[in-house]
Amino acid sequence: MMADVAVSLAGAATVCRWDQRGCGRSQRRGPYSVEKTVADLDAVRAHFGWDRVALLGHSWGAQLALRYTLAHPERVTKLVYVSGTGIDADSTWHAAYQHNLRDALGEHLARWESLRDRDRTAEEDREYCVLQWSADFADRERALEHAEAMADPWFGVNFECNAAxxxxxxPDLSGQCETLKVPTLIVDGTADIRPRRSVDSLERALPVVSRVQLVAGHLPWVEDPTGFHTAVSGFLAGT
Known part of the structure; x- marks a missing residue:
């Protein structure tokens, strides 16, 4: 799903993508935890012999990239935090997200609910995910098309890992963020169904931070590729 990002940034950096433990092409073998996933990310870095790296994370990956940077600031040159949900408690934004999700699903809401509430076949798992992912796009006319592209190829979703x-x-990360000296770029889509106010406290806490908001949904590189490329490549180049 991040192939377009890799292509966009190939001129600005050597890009390494990885399938997290239990996801994509990686083995579905736990344990699943934030601590273990941070350690896995460090193992990927060490495997390539890189002393320091720039990290870009999207959605949950943005949280992971932040947690890695807080744990190993000496190993991160820059952090790009894309469409994350900030450092406040989930209770401050999750209800609004659920409301926005249901609203965005529109005519597909009943089908999504019926799939959500029963045991699904592998084919129904894919349909359920595509419907849910379609809510992440601001352009409703192309939302299903974009979501289908995210599911091609289809490796399945590890719901056990997700739940864990x-x-x-x-933890309360505000104190650690206030002392983090790693330059950080926050990238948001203004039409993301996850309220962007949830990221405000992270922006206030970080001492070396800039923020770019694009007219897009949860995957801003899909709906504003030029704006995304300009913001991220410029940040990585230091311009």
């Missing part, structure tokens, strides 16, 4: 990570209670 979501069960973890996030």
């Amino acid at each position: 990570l979501n069960r973890e209670r996030s």
